[in-house]
Amino acid sequence: MTLPIAVLISGSGTNLDAIIRAIEAKRLDARITVVISNNPDAYGLERAKAHCLPYQVIDHGDYASREAFDAVLAEAIRESGAKAVILAGFMRILSPSFISAFSGNVLNIHPAILPSFAGANAQRQQADFGVRLAGCTVHFVDEKMDNGPIVIQAVVPAYPDDNGDTLGQRILEYEHRIYPQAIQWLAQGRLKIQGRKVVVANAGKAKALPENGVLINPPLEEGF
Numbered sequence: 001m002t003l004p005i006a007v008l009i010s011g012s013g014t015n016l017d018a019i020i021r022a023i024e025a026k027r028l029d030a031r032i033t034v035v036i037s038n039n040p041d042a043y044g045l046e047r048a049k050a051h052c053l054p055y056q057v058i059d060h061g062d063y064a065s066r067e068a069f070d071a072v073l074a075e076a077i078r079e080s081g082a083k084a085v086i087l088a089g090f091m092r093i094l095s096p097s098f099i100s101a102f103s104g105n106v107l108n109i110h111p112a113i114l115p116s117f118a119g120a121n122a123q124r125q126q127a128d129f130g131v132r133l134a135g136c137t138v139h140f141v142d143e144k145m146d147n148g149p150i151v152i153q154a155v156v157p158a159y160p161d162d163n164g165d166t167l168g169q170r171i172l173e174y175e176h177r178i179y180p181q182a183i184q185w186l187a188q189g190r191l192k193i194q195g196r197k198v199v200v201a202n203a204g205k206a207k208a209l210p211e212n213g214v215l216i217n218p219p220l221e222e223g224f
């Protein structure tokens with residue numbers, strides 16, 4: 001059954017774009033009911049307009065507290081008819097009451113192999129630390145930042161001459177592949193949260209991509 005989703009953004013919206021393309025190509029069985037940005041200048045809003053998607057700006061600066069902002073956000077999501085909330089570069093921490101309202105149906109993407117390098121500027125943190133393996137994670141959102149049960153991770157190489165931008169670009173390419181896949185699993189009802197773990201029903205065994213050795217687990221299915 002087609003999953004109605006709300007996509008929350010704060011910036012350029014390339015993950016939003018990857019999700020839109022996967023839907024348009026009928027690889028992802030979802031429908032975007034609304035794109036919401038807390039930042040009026042987010043370029044991702046242009047992407048929503050270009051694809052004739054409903055969008056809203058809910059500027060956190062207009063609200064006195066996190067709870068007040070989150071209540072308006074939750075109402076807009078509910079009104080749109082969305083059943084799942086997809087955080088795609090959304091740079092706000094959500095309150096426990098928001099999370100519990102959509103419990104088990106909020107996904108986030110983070111540009112690192114969690115639990116390493118949580119928080120902002122993870123790409124730069126990884127490059128500066130000199131890691132040799134970097135990557136990205138899609139996880140369910142709980143009340144702690146970058147902490148909830150993990151759905152899928154991709155590992156990419158990092159090099160001594162990388163900076164946050166070069167490494168970020170390499171990571172982003174795989175964000176755009178694992179996020180639509182994770183949402184498709186959610187749409188198919190194949191994700192089961194068991195404590196800290198996520199079981200993906202009928203997932204394959206991890207194997208490195210033949211073209212470049214990038215490791216994704218669980219592996220991407222056809223079309224992703």
Ligand code: GRF
Nearest residue numbers: 012013014015089109110111
């Ligand atoms: C991505 O790297 C995402 O992992 C992080 O913020 C960035 C957003 O990029 N949370 P975009 O707005 O999807 O282009």
